[in-house]
Amino acid sequence: MHADTRAPVAAARRIVVKVGSSSLTTPDGHIDTDRVTRLSEVLAARRLAGTELLLVSSGAIAAGIGPLGLASRPRDLATQQAAASVGQGLLVARYTAAFARHGLTVGQVLLTVEDMIRRVQHRNAQRTLLRLLAVGAVPIVNENDTVATHEIRFGDNDRLAALVAHLVRADALLLLSDVAALYDGDPRRPGALPITDVRDPADLDGVELGRPGARGVGTGGMVTKVEAARIATGAGVPTLLTSAANAGAALAGEAVGTYFHPQDRRPSTRQLWLAHATTGRGRVWLDDGAVDAVVRRGASLLPAGVVRAEGEFHAGDPVDLCDARGVPVARGLVNYDAAELPELMGRSTRWLARELGPEYEREIVHRDDMVILAAS
Numbered sequence: 261m262h263a264d265t266r267a268p269v270a271a272a273r274r275i276v277v278k279v280g281s282s283s284l285t286t287p288d289g290h291i292d293t294d295r296v297t298r299l300s301e302v303l304a305a306r307r308l309a310g311t312e313l314l315l316v317s318s319g320a321i322a323a324g325i326g327p328l329g330l331a332s333r334p335r336d337l338a339t340q341q342a343a344a345s346v347g348q349g350l351l352v353a354r355y356t357a358a359f360a361r362h363g364l365t366v367g368q369v370l371l372t373v374e375d376m377i378r379r380v381q382h383r384n385a386q387r388t389l390l391r392l393l394a395v396g397a398v399p400i401v402n403e404n405d406t407v408a409t410h411e412i413r414f415g416d417n418d419r420l421a422a423l424v425a426h427l428v429r430a431d432a433l434l435l436l437s438d439v440a441a442l443y444d445g446d447p448r449r450p451g452a453l454p455i456t457d458v459r460d461p462a463d464l465d466g467v468e469l470g471r472p473g474a475r476g477v478g479t480g481g482m483v484t485k486v487e488a489a490r491i492a493t494g495a496g497v498p499t500l501l502t503s504a505a506n507a508g509a510a511l512a513g514e515a516v517g518t519y520f521h522p523q524d525r526r527p528s529t530r531q532l533w534l535a536h537a538t539t540g541r542g543r544v545w546l547d548d549g550a551v552d553a554v555v556r557r558g559a560s561l562l563p564a565g566v567v568r569a570e571g572e573f574h575a576g577d578p579v580d581l582c583d584a585r586g587v588p589v590a591r592g593l594v595n596y597d598a599a600e601l602p603e604l605m606g607r608s609t610r611w612l613a614r615e616l617g618p619e620y621e622r623e624i625v626h627r628d629d630m631v632i633l634a635a636s
């Protein structure tokens with residue numbers, strides 16, 4: 261292993277730590293008090309040493325299973341929401357007590373995808389998290405499971421943690437699970453070898469990214485963890501994946517886990533959210549000239565370049581912008597309802613302003629509200 265490559269984790273002044281359900285709860289669906297206490301101790305020590313710390317904690321649904329007398333992790337959304345409602349309160353109460361022992365205050369922050377992609381809510385979330393840090397509290401973040409629906413759900417906290425790391429411009433992301441590292445195959449099978457460093461997506465060629473752990477309380481398995489690492493490192497945030505038991509060693513920069521090296525670029529936070537935290541509510545088809553303008557020249561999408569729209573979207577919703585073959589080339593927040601578009605398509609903004617009024621002079625999607633998905 262290359263201990264020196266972990267130095268950015270040890271040196272981070274602001275760090276996001278994500279911990280999975282399997283590391284926080286018992287097999288019968290209760291909070292594992294000992295493990296939460298141990299983890300909180302390690303994190304509190306780092307906070308007291310001066311590092312700003314945000315904890316993205318899963319476990320709400322898993323911690324609601326026991327108290328509600330359920331046999332296993334519920335599969336239907338309504339029962340998951342009920343379990344999360346019970347478990348989230350218990351979890352945060354436990355963290356509050358554990359951090360208080362070290363004189364630290366925690367603040368609960370529940371986020372939805374919906375909150376994140378809209379400009380105002382996005383800034384609001386960012387401001388809240390940064391203010392919590394400024395007043396010395398430890399934000400404890402989770403998805404707002406009780407109101408999230410299937411359509412507007414992250415579903416996994418791995419990607420949420422990566423996006424939070426970017427949102428607050430963290431220096432490092434630590435993903436804590438119940439395995440010591442990413443292995444080249446399912447670690448439950450003999451012979452699987454740990455991967456110490458990932459510098460390039462090609463380093464993962466041939467790696468088998470398996471399902472969640474045997475207890476079935478986790479959601480994404482390694483697929484969402486690797487995706488989270490890709491999001492974070494693509495935004496310049498180094499990412500270390502290891503077990504919760506290794507948290508102390510990982511924070512000290514020791515040679516544990518799998519280290520994903522950062523790429524040297526930082527896209528805008530909202531663009532990252534758009535690309536990774538949303539799916540299009542509809543599709544807008546562009547002519548070749550508009551594809552070229554949007555993809556290669558970084559222009560806004562004007563009504564003149566739109567040939568067709570599909571789906572029931574409203575102004576402010578994310579939509580996929582597709583080329584003539586229907587391949588999504590960009591995603592953006594649309595400025596019109598789907599029902600308004602047929603009248604506008606193919607028209608120049610000048611004509612629209614003259615015929616329909618000055619409010620129709622705006623773009624279909626502004627370039628600042630858009631992210632390019634693929635070169636067409």
Ligand SMILES: Nc1ncnc2c1ncn2[C@@H]1O[C@H](COP(=O)(O)OP(=O)(O)O)[C@@H](O)[C@H]1O
Nearest residue numbers: 280281282437443445470472473478479480481
């Ligand atoms: N290639 C792999 N390397 C490491 N773990 C893997 C791999 N494939 C599958 N897994 C499984 O992924 C599990 C962790 O994912 P998950 O249960 O979703 O965790 P968490 O609750 O911490 O988010 C591990 O328990 C492990 O069994």
Ligand SMILES: N[C@@H](CCC(=O)OP(=O)(O)O)C(=O)O
Nearest residue numbers: 281318319320321416417479
């Ligand atoms: N928001 C959900 C967590 C979903 C999730 O990502 O779980 P995990 O794979 O254990 O990190 C909860 O608190 O139960």
